[in-house]
Amino acid sequence: MKAEKKGFLANEGFQSVLASFLCILVGILFGYIVLLLINGEGANKAILAILKNFMTYPSRAAQMKYLGNTLVKTAPLLMCALSVQFCYKAGLFNIGVAGQYVAGAGMCLYAALIWKLPWFLCVPFAMLAGAALAAVTGFLKAYRNVNEVISGIMLNWITLYSVNMLLSPAKEVSSPYTVQVASTNPSALIPSMGLGSLFSKNKYVTIAIPLSILCALLIWIVLNKTVFGYELRATGLNKDAAKYSGMKEKKNTILTLMIGGALAGMGASFLYLSGYEQWSCTQSSVPGMGFNGIAATFLGGLHPIGTVFSSYFIQHITSGGSFLDKAVYPSQISDLISSIIIYLCGFVLFFKTFLNSRLSARQDAGRKGGSGK
Amino acid sequence: MILLLQYTLLFASVLLLVALGGCFSEHSGVINLGLEGVMVMGSLGGALTMRFLPAQTPAFVMIFCVVLVSVLSGMLYSSLLGIAGINFKADQTLVGTAMNMLAAAAATVIVKSINIAENPDNVSSTVQYVNAKKAFLVNIGSFQFNWFMLIALCMLGVSHILLYKTRFGLRLMACGEHPQAADSVGINVARMRWAGVLISGFLGGLGGIVYITAGVSEWKFETGVAGFGFLALAVMIFGQWKPLNIALAALLFGFFRALSNVYSGFALLAALKLPGSVYNMMPYIISLLVLAFTSRNSRAPKAEGIPYDKGSR
Numbered sequence: 001m002k003a004e005k006k007g008f009l010a011n012e013g014f015q016s017v018l019a020s021f022l023c024i025l026v027g028i029l030f031g032y033i034v035l036l037l038i039n040g041e042g043a044n045k046a047i048l049a050i051l052k053n054f055m056t057y058p059s060r061a062a063q064m065k066y067l068g069n070t071l072v073k074t075a076p077l078l079m080c081a082l083s084v085q086f087c088y089k090a091g092l093f094n095i096g097v098a099g100q101y102v103a104g105a106g107m108c109l110y111a112a113l114i115w116k117l118p119w120f121l122c123v124p125f126a127m128l129a130g131a132a133l134a135a136v137t138g139f140l141k142a143y144r145n146v147n148e149v150i151s152g153i154m155l156n157w158i159t160l161y162s163v164n165m166l167l168s169p170a171k172e173v174s175s176p177y178t179v180q181v182a183s184t185n186p187s188a189l190i191p192s193m194g195l196g197s198l199f200s201k202n203k204y205v206t207i208a209i210p211l212s213i214l215c216a217l218l219i220w221i222v223l224n225k226t227v228f229g230y231e232l233r234a235t236g237l238n239k240d241a242a243k244y245s246g247m248k249e250k251k252n253t254i255l256t257l258m259i260g261g262a263l264a265g266m267g268a269s270f271l272y273l274s275g276y277e278q279w280s281c282t283q284s285s286v287p288g289m290g291f292n293g294i295a296a297t298f299l300g301g302l303h304p305i306g307t308v309f310s311s312y313f314i315q316h317i318t319s320g321g322s323f324l325d326k327a328v329y330p331s332q333i334s335d336l337i338s339s340i341i342i343y344l345c346g347f348v349l350f351f352k353t354f355l356n357s358r359l360s361a362r363q364d365a366g367r368k369g370g371s372g373k
Numbered sequence: 374m375i376l377l378l379q380y381t382l383l384f385a386s387v388l389l390l391v392a393l394g395g396c397f398s399e400h401s402g403v404i405n406l407g408l409e410g411v412m413v414m415g416s417l418g419g420a421l422t423m424r425f426l427p428a429q430t431p432a433f434v435m436i437f438c439v440v441l442v443s444v445l446s447g448m449l450y451s452s453l454l455g456i457a458g459i460n461f462k463a464d465q466t467l468v469g470t471a472m473n474m475l476a477a478a479a480a481t482v483i484v485k486s487i488n489i490a491e492n493p494d495n496v497s498s499t500v501q502y503v504n505a506k507k508a509f510l511v512n513i514g515s516f517q518f519n520w521f522m523l524i525a526l527c528m529l530g531v532s533h534i535l536l537y538k539t540r541f542g543l544r545l546m547a548c549g550e551h552p553q554a555a556d557s558v559g560i561n562v563a564r565m566r567w568a569g570v571l572i573s574g575f576l577g578g579l580g581g582i583v584y585i586t587a588g589v590s591e592w593k594f595e596t597g598v599a600g601f602g603f604l605a606l607a608v609m610i611f612g613q614w615k616p617l618n619i620a621l622a623a624l625l626f627g628f629f630r631a632l633s634n635v636y637s638g639f640a641l642l643a644a645l646k647l648p649g650s651v652y653n654m655m656p657y658i659i660s661l662l663v664l665a666f667t668s669r670n671s672r673a674p675k676a677e678g679i680p681y682d683k684g685s686r
Contacts, residue, residue, distance in 0.1 A: 038486045093466045140661070145668045149406060149466060150610070153603040154657040154664075161650040285596050291474055298467065327493045330485035332595075335478035343453065343471035346463030 010359050015352050016301035020310065022351070023299060023344040031337040039328050046329050050320035050337070061200045068199030070312075070319045072276050075212040076101070078311040079267025080293025082219050083260040085302055089223060090256040091236035096137050096152025097264045098290025099159040100130035104265025105272050105287075106163030109279055112181050112188030113170040119190050123269045130265020131258040133159060138254035148257070156286045168281045177278040190273045208270035213308055215263065220304040232256055264290065288335065292318065295338045298345035314338050375516050376635050377628075383587040385620075385627030386525035387580050391605035392612065392619045393532045394576030399614060400536065401569025402549040402562075404678045406469025407454050408577045409602025410476030411447045413594070415578025416585040417480045418446030420592055421487075423505035432508040436520055439505075439582060447578015448571050450476065455570040459563055462680035473602070480594040501591040509586060521583040528576065533616040545569055549674030552681045562681045580605065588634060600657065604630075607660035613672045622663075630656045 008014055028047070035043040049056055054066030080097050087094035094100075107129035111122040133155060140146035170178045181188050190206040199205045223229040235242040235249050243249045267289070271277055296314045300307030321334030391408055398405035405411075422442040426435060453472055457463040481498045488495045511518040536542040547555040548565040556562050584601055585592040608626050612619030633652035636642045 034482065038482075038490075093470075095470060140665055140668075144665045145671060146661075146664045147610075147668070149470075150603055150606055151661060151664060153600055154607070154661045157600050157657045158654050158661075161654045165648055165650050285599070288474075291470075294467075294470060295474075326496060328489065330482050330489070330496070330498075332478050332481045332485070336475070336482055339471055339474035339478050343457065343468065343475060346457045346468040346471065347461050350461045350463065 015355060019348045019351050020299050020301055023341050026344055027337045027341040030340050031333055042328055046324055049323040050317050050334060053316050053320035056323050065200040065202050068202035068205040070315055071209050072204045072274055074312050074315040075208045076267035076271040076289055077292055077296055077315050078212045078308060079263050080290050081296035081307045081311050082216055083263040084294050085297040085307060086219055087256055087260040089236050090232040093149050094260045095149050096155050097293055098286045099156035100133050100261040100264035101268045101290045102159045102163050103129040103133045104268030105279060106166050108269035109167055109178055109272055112185050113179060116185045118187040119273050122188050122273055123266060126265040126269035127262040130261035134257040134261025135254060138257035142250040142253040160286050164281050167279050171281050176280045176282040182275045188273055189275055204274045204276040206274050208274060216304040216308050295342040299341055377631055379517055380631030380634050381628045382522050383519060384630040385623040386522050387584045388605050388608045388626050389525050389620055389623040390528055390576050391580035391602060392609040392623060393616060394573035395606050395609045396614055398569045398573035399674050399677045400546045400549045401566045402552055402676045403458055403566050403570055404465045405454060405573045406466055407472030408605060409598060410472040411451050411574050411577035412581035412598045412602050413476040413480050414450040415443040415447035415581030419443035419582030420500040420502055420585060423502035424500055428504045435508040443578045443582040444575050448574035451570050451574025455567050459566045465678055477597045484594045498594045499591050503590040506586055506590050529616055529620050549676055552676050604656055604660055607664055611663050611667050626656055629659050
């Protein structure tokens with residue numbers, strides 16, 4: 001059996017990529033239909049605007065600048081996606097990533113604006129905050145048998161309100177937003193090291209972007225090449241078997257979530273310490289970055305490198321939504337498309353099983369035909 | 374004080390309805406984490422009905438139509454979970470999460486499109502229903518009675534009887550405890566699970582419309598329902614998947630949620646000068662604490678969350 005040549009269709013990696021592309025295709029098609037329903041005339045132009053994103057601009061300089069902006073937001077999204085992925089491998093659904101992201105944002109801005117620390121200290125503080133929050137979820141899961149999804153959601157809201165309170169001393173006088181990092185404490189801005197000049201002097205493009213890709217590689221190495229990664233995946237596949245073979249599954253649960261939390265916190269600092277966005281202290285809903293991370297990680301076929309591309313794609317269409325004609329279409333169409341994509345990702349396992357069973361059926365039929373000759 | 378009682382009963386009604394929804398779904402063996410999304414869709418259906426029905430509609434017709442549309446939208450939306458989670462054996466946690474995100478995005482898109490079509494300058498995601506809402510209210514002295522409180526109480530009774538006193542309920546619970554055994558005596562597991570999911574959509578959609586009419590007369594759909602679907606799941610766990618216990622748990626949680634609406638009216642609480650955020654956090658903190666102390670000896674249905682595979686007997 002093993003010596004038999006496998007078709008490329010039976011290749012696990014190829015199936016994942018195929019499945020992701022199908023999800024994207026159906027998701028975009030659905031978005032297009034919704035656009036048609038809202039207003040048939042502009043639908044073609046609108047779907048193109050979402051897909052083109054920064055390429056809507058005619059000049060190359062402007063295109064590069066806005067590509068830079070998309071990348072600035074891709075970095076935190078990728079970190080959130082990695083956080084979800086790392087935990088998912090251990091059988092934990094880290095929906096608390098949204099709260100860990102908020103905790104990271106709150107802590108790094110507090111360190112930057114109130115304590116006036118430089119960026120290389122603010123980032124670890126953000127990681128600590130995310131990890132501490134995730135540790136609560138981990139502890140509750142490991143020792144009190146609390147479903148991590150429910151405790152995660154509760155902590156998301158608790159964190160949102162806490163961060164609003166935490167950051168209100170650093171608020172601008174006349175607006176709900178925190179003061180600019182660039183004017184209050186420039187040393188807290190993550191350095192660009194010349195990267196910005198590649199993107200038409202986009203000052204928000206920093207080393208955060210390559211750092212996030214580096215993190216993806218690191219996660220891949222930890223998961224596949226270390227004992228800890230092996231234990232983690234084993235726990236995810238069968239908790240009881242892992243426990244039986246002597247792995248400390250309680251400790252691993254907490255540690256995994258803490259690493260996930262640190263990744264999400266770091267992601268938040270990548271965005272807020274680039275100066276691209278300010279925190280609004282009257283925010284009444286948890287930022288969507290963490291939830292989009294869930295979309296990105298499943299679309300990326302639960303593979304760190306695939307996630308780099310899927311994160312870019314999700315951010316690409318999310319940013320693309322802002323190029324829609326606001327007087328006709330709501331920009332949330334992009335969110336609609338990405339949530340459809342996650343829903344469809346639920347069918348991926350079924351799709352693969354179906355494909356494999358068809359392939360093996362065909363193979364069997366072929367063998368029978370061959371022996372008949 | 375009466376205001377506090379009124380809000381407590383209202384929010385308890387919401388939590389009770391949605392938690393009962395979760396209870397039916399979980400007893401059939403499907404974890405419905407998409408209840409938050411079901412609530413959003415149910416409330417959207419109801420809110421749009423209230424907005425588009427003429428204001429002079431008789432109160433009874435108004436209540437009937439609004440409830441009907443909410444319930445139907447909740448059931449329709451929950452069938453997304455049924456298709457993926459039961460027929461295609463998808464990961465129920467993933468599908469539930471996707472449903473929550475999808476509901477928030479879809480509701481915002483729908484409401485914004487309607488608003489934009491009416492007036493291009495109005496890009497808000499708010500639906501107003503000041504007049505229509507009056508149909509639901511009856512003033513008894515200074516206590517504002519809401520018909521939904523009665524509906525919630527009826528649903529509690531119906532749920533208890535349906536779950537424990539009928540053949541359907543016992544079969545439903547069998548599918549959540551040991552689907553293989555249920556199947557072996559000729560119960561159609563997939564059909565029972567579909568029933569559980571649709572009932573959860575029914576109750577979730579109803580809970581959604583109660584939530585957005587509690588205390589306000591317009592709703593901004595961008596904010597969704599602020600984690601209420603998950604609070605309801607916490608209520609369900611605290612109530613140990615039993616309708617009567619769930620009702621008591623809902624009253625407790627409803628009280629803390631109501632406190633954040635009316636705390637400024639109490640001299641004692643106002644004197645503490647705590648920021649409003651503290652009261653907003655309260656229900657979530659309480660639920661975390663409660664979960665930490667009650668999940669240990671959880672009586673969750675044994676087979677919940679595991680897709681039923683006929684081959685794995």
